[in-house]
Amino acid sequence: MHGADIITLRLMYSLHAVTVTVYSSISGCTSWDRRREGGGRECKDMGEEFPTTITTVVVVTVREFDPNKDRERVEAVERICEVGPSGKLSLFTDLHGDPICRVRNSPTFLMLVAEIGEETVGMIRGCIKTVTCGKRLYRHGKNHTQPNSKQVPIYTKLAYILGLRVSPHHRRMGIGLKLVQRMEEWFRDNGAEYAYMATEKDNVASVKLFTDKCGYSKFRTPSILVNPVFAHRVTTSPKVTIIQLTPNDAESLYRNRFATTEFFPRDVDSVLNNKLTLGTFLAVPRGSYRSDTWPGSDRFLSDPPTSWAVLSVWNCKDVFTLEVRGVSRVKRTLAKTTRVLDRAMPWLRLPSIPNFFRPFGLHFMYGLGGEGPEAVKMLKALCGFAHNLAKDRGCQVVATEVSSAEPLRFGVPHWKMLSCEEDLWCIKRLGEDYSDGSVGDWTKSPPGFSIFVDPREF
Structure with missing residues (x-):
């Protein structure tokens, strides 16, 4: 722009x-x-x-973010904007001096700032990618379908809005609305067919802005599951073998098994090869495969074991850190006591509370999936492995986001007090034409059992 x-x-x-x-x-x-x-x-x-x-006439300028000119002023606005419902615990984000870090890894992205004179009063980020919005049977020849035809994905160009901030001193002036409208213009100019955003369902101001003024509709309510990283290591089941896949093997597995999952990114190879992806890990029954006998994803999927599970880990710590504020001194002391006891007696495996009251990092688990009657247990073993990986790398939290109907969610350890059972995704249709055939209006489609949450947008 x-x-x-x-x-x-x-x-x-x-x-x-x-x-x-x-x-x-x-x-x-x-x-x-x-x-x-x-x-x-x-x-x-x-x-x-x-x-x-x-x-009084106030002139607001909306323009593209200039890192040389705007960095410090944007950071100042970020510092005074709390993330979370007013009057409760607040979660603050440190972007490590890079305001574009939350969208930088997306294929196409933009950041806009709003100014009054020389003062930055708001900002918004947006990105565009191609994702799965539906599925259809693959047809062999004209008007003919084989009995065992497989389902293939239907793609659409999807835009995502995140990081909308308006200075507390300049709210209720229509600045947020103008930022959203200008970002949507850029989405349309770049061929996006839908736009969506995510917020907490209790964030009344955000929900009203997007649903009442911008024409978005409530679409999906996935769950953000958060688990603390303890001072002790988690023991994984001895009945499970965990194998780290190469990016090529991981891509093959994901495209073969999960390409028709809603929100699956067509450029999943870019995600898996990104330096922030720490690895893709596969859990199988002990004795079925080992790292040195791994035949590759294609042969594995042609004759899989009775149960298996997979997940990938994204290193958010190198992108941003978080900090919890607004906690009483008494609660801070109690949390510290749990850590002291856990470190002093690790054999007891006490569930200690990490130090969330200073900047901390997290790992995000994405691409969760699996098959078979023991898939939930396999995924639980993978989550334990991911916990230990986060501990080794100095993180305080492991998190993931799954559909509210996801059967494998029961294999994800999490603390309810840290998690969000109903994150709210709102969506808007921007265009009438589709790049992969007519699929109707995606905004009116019923939810599936699973979604693929892109770690670049968490």
């Missing part, structure tokens, strides 16, 4: 306007009193009132 879009916001009553009422000096009128009602002033000598109303 090039150039600047000058948006003039007239702060009238309909937009929570600020008006200044000025009373002009009148000849021979020298004594003024503040009226007790209405806030006007009365000229005692004349006994009359001459109000003049002036509407």
Whole structure:
């Protein structure tokens, strides 16, 4: 995006306007009193009132983020904006001096800033990628379907909005709405067919902005499952063997088994080969395969064991860190006590609370899947492995996001007090044309059992 879009916001009553009422000096009128009602002033000598109303005009500039010019000002706005419902514990994010880090790994991305004069008052990020929005049977020849035809994905170009911030001193002025509208223009210019965003269902202001003013509809309610990293290591089942796959093997497995999963990214190879992906790990029954006897994904899928599970790990710690604020000193002391006991007696495997009250890192588990009657147990072993990996790399949290109907979610250890059972995804249709045939309106489709959460957007 090039150039600047000058948006003039007239702060009238309909937009929570600020008006200044000025009373002009009148000849021979020298004594003024503040009226007790209405806030006007009365000229005692004349006994009359001459109000003049002036509407304040604020000029807001929305333009593309300039890292050389805007970095420090954007960080200042980020610091004063809390993430989470007002009046509760607040979660603050440190972007390590890179405001674009949350979208930088996406195929196409943009960040916009809003200014009043030389002051940065808001920002928004957006990215675009191609994902699975449905599936269809693969047809062999015209108007003919083989009995064992496989399902293939239907793709669409999807945009994602994240990191919308408006300075607390400049809210209720329509700035957030203008940022969203300008970002949607960029989405359309780049061929996006849908746009979606994620928020907590209790974030009333955000939900109202997108659903009431921007035309988004509530779409999916996945669960964010969060587990602390303890001072002790987690023991995994001796009945399970865990194998690390190469990026090529991981891509083959994901495309063969999960390509028709909703939100599956067509460029999954870019995700798996990204330096932030620490690995893809496969759990199988002990005795079925070992690292030195691994035949490759294609042969594995042609004759899989009775049960197996897979997940990948994304290193969010190198992108951003988090910090919990608003916790009482008593609760901080209790949390510290659990860590002291866990370190002193690791054989007891006490569930200690990490130090969330200073900047901490996390690992995100994505691409969770599996098959067979023991798949849940296999996934639990993988989550234990991921916990130990996070501990070794100095992280305090392991997290994932799954569909509310995901059968494998029961294999993901998590603390309810740290998790979000209903994250809210809202979606909007931007265009009528589809790149892979007509599939109807995705915004009206029922949810499936699983979704593929792209770690680049967590």
